[in-house]
Amino acid sequence: MPRKLIRGPQRRTHPLVWFLAIICTIIAIAVIIAGIVVFVGYIVIHPRVPFISVTNASLDLLQNDLAGLLQTQISINVRAENDNQKAHATFSDIRFALRFQGIKIAELVAGPLEVNKRSYQDLHYVVQSLSIPLNPDQVEEVDLSWKRNVISFELKGNARARWRVGPLGSVKFQNHLNCQLKFHPSNGTYINSRCSSKST
Numbered sequence: 051m052p053r054k055l056i057r058g059p060q061r062r063t064h065p066l067v068w069f070l071a072i073i074c075t076i077i078a079i080a081v082i083i084a085g086i087v088v089f090v091g092y093i094v095i096h097p098r099v100p101f102i103s104v105t106n107a108s109l110d111l112l113q114n115d116l117a118g119l120l121q122t123q124i125s126i127n128v129r130a131e132n133d134n135q136k137a138h139a140t141f142s143d144i145r146f147a148l149r150f151q152g153i154k155i156a157e158l159v160a161g162p163l164e165v166n167k168r169s170y171q172d173l174h175y176v177v178q179s180l181s182i183p184l185n186p187d188q189v190e191e192v193d194l195s196w197k198r199n200v201i202s203f204e205l206k207g208n209a210r211a212r213w214r215v216g217p218l219g220s221v222k223f224q225n226h227l228n229c230q231l232k233f234h235p236s237n238g239t240y241i242n243s244r245c246s247s248k249s250t
């Protein structure tokens with residue numbers, strides 16, 4: 051029986067396929083270059099992002115009575131800093147909680163804050179808390195703090211920052227603060243420990 055040999059059309063690469071391949075290559079190279087630009091930008095810009103830090107504090111009062119009530123007054127100086135030479139920064143939604151042994155003593159808040167290029171603004175807080183009820187464990191912790199002459203409070207919270215870039219653009223940052231504020235109860239001196247939203 052005679053068989054017909056059927057041959058398909060010659061398998062030659064269609065010019066459209068070449069065209070698409072070239073376009074894809076160009077897109078891939080563009081994506082890689084964009085990635086490098088973003089990475090280098092990050093390295094250059096990152097050390098200068100607006101940040102929040104505690105520059106100073108003092109323990110003005112610390113007293114606990116037999117009923118297990120703690121009285122304290124703490125002054126805290128929080129600095130909003132913008133090291134950028136070209137852009138003005140706005141800090142907003144500034145909100146930190148001050149705690150002792152898990153007990154919330156105060157909330158430190160502030161409205162929007164304008165910080166010029168290469169400048170900073172200080173927020174001075176005086177937290178007074180006159181009757182914080184302590185459980186027996188917490189009373190013991192206060193006694194231990196007196197003995198060690200070190201007492202520690204927790205400061206934790208966030209602030210948002212924004213650089214204005216040109217008339218419309220802006221770059222946003224989240225500042226996160228989570229630190230222990232330590233003092234000598236004997237004289238109320240702040241024991242300086244790095245307390246900053248800067249990651250490095």
Ligand SMILES: *[C@@H]1O[C@H](CO)[C@@H](O)[C@H](O)[C@H]1NC(C)=O
Pocket residue numbers: 106107108125
């Ligand atoms: C920190 O605050 C205390 C008490 O307010 C003050 O005596 C001291 O000079 C301040 N230290 C700095 C470095 O600002």
Ligand SMILES: *[C@@H]1O[C@H](CO)[C@@H](O)[C@H](O)[C@H]1NC(C)=O
Pocket residue numbers: 199234236237238239
């Ligand atoms: C406070 O007390 C601590 C520990 O006793 C001491 O190291 C520090 O120098 C004192 N600070 C002042 C300002 O007296």
